[in-house]
Structures are given as C-alpha cells and as structure tokens.
Amino acid sequence: MSAEGEQFRTAIEKFDAANAQDPTLVGGAPAELVYARRMTDWLRRLYPDAAEALQLAARAQHIRRWMIPRSRYPMTRQGYHQWRTTLYSFHADEAARILHEVGYDDATIDRVRSLLRKEKLKADPQTQALEDVICLVFLENYFADFAIKHEEEKVIGILRRTWKKMSERGRAAALELPLTPEARRLVEKALTS
16 A cells, blocks of 8 residues: 555544544454554455555544444344444544545545445445455454354344455455354355355
8 A cells, every 4th residue: 555645644643543532442442443453454455556545434434433322223224224324424524524634635535435435335446345345354353253142044144245245356355264163154154055
C-alpha cells in the first residue's frame, strides 16, 4: 500500500484516536481499534495495491460503532438490518468529518462515504474488496465465538449469506483460514448442504 502521505497518516491517526475511545476491550485494547487494525492488515494481504480511499474506508469501517449499540433495535432480523443500515450512514458521516478536518478533497470524501455505505456491492470492485476484507476479519477473529452463542441453523444461514457476498478471491482466502475444528465443520456444512 502506497498511501503514506502526511494527510493519509493524519487521517489514520484520527480514526485510531476515535476508535481508541471504545470502552469495550479486547486483550486490553479498545475493541474497535483492534478491529480497524485487523481490517487494514487484511486489506494489505488481499489487496496490496488498494486505492487510498479504500484504505481509508477499511480503517474507518466500524468507526465509533459502540455509539449505536445493537440493543437499541429490536432483536429480530429486521431490527438487525435497521441497525446495520443506520451504522453504514453513521460510519460514513464520522469518516467524512475526520477526512474533511484533515483537508481531503470532496471527491475522496465522497468515495470513502460510498464505500462505507456499501454502495454497488458486486458492481464496484472496491466495494467488493472492502466486503471481502470485512468477511475475512469476521471469519478469522469473531466467527468461532459467535457460532457457540447461536443455533447451528442460524449460523449456517449466516455463513451462506456471508459466502454469497464474497468474491472468488475472498472465498479462496477464507478457505485458507486457520479456523477451529468446529468453525471449520460449520463452514464446510454451510458450503456443502
């Protein structure tokens, strides 16, 4: 990744400072800061030539997510989708505010906003790349814990929907993940049944 200018570094620092305020800790670090770094790591691995706007969007994917907790919405599938839709706009607005502060031009800010709102998934290669990274971060770091908290049928359905959202490149990377035996079994079941 080549976006190493002062403006880019300042934006990343500000995204990280915002996420460092997350009161939820993972291994002693703010959860959303950990998530943001995982997003950047996967983007570098899967799409090493990612455009600057995509790099910024990946780092801001969950910016200040704790501000809109899932518990504010009905614990239904529809409630989940309402929450996610609200988050798309919230993350886009938070990232845009920071990018404006550090002097990014409107075109770059609009592009980051579009990526964070998941516009044109499957039609826009950069939106697809961001979705691949999101799915890989979930599968590698959060899926095993998620799976043990939910009914197997629900988990299988989520895995199938996740798989449909990924490109062939993302799917190939997912099949190489070092999953726990139970997580691997669930993935295999989702893909074969």
